[in-house]
Amino acid sequence: MVYMKDTMTGRGLRAARKKLNMIQAQLADAIGMRKNSVARMERDESPIMKTTELAVKYLLLVKESKPKRRA
Numbered sequence: 001m002v003y004m005k006d007t008m009t010g011r012g013l014r015a016a017r018k019k020l021n022m023i024q025a026q027l028a029d030a031i032g033m034r035k036n037s038v039a040r041m042e043r044d045e046s047p048i049m050k051t052t053e054l055a056v057k058y059l060l061l062v063k064e065s066k067p068k069r070r071a
Contacts, residue, residue: 016059017042024042
């Protein structure tokens with residue numbers, strides 16, 4: 001299996017997760033991974049596959065496209 005590392009770094013993954021207001025377990029569940037895999041990628045101990053990067057970016061786009069509630 002070939003893993004394609006792209007521009008997303010562990011720091012970028014952590015920033016995206018925090019922007020989504022998720023803990024590692026929630027992000028892992030949302031993209032079909034295990035919590036420890038997300039943790040390893042955030043620490044740059046495992047490569048971030050292109051599919052993972054795209055899934056996280058998709059979640060960010062969905063979050064941004066939702067209309068904000070007015071108080």
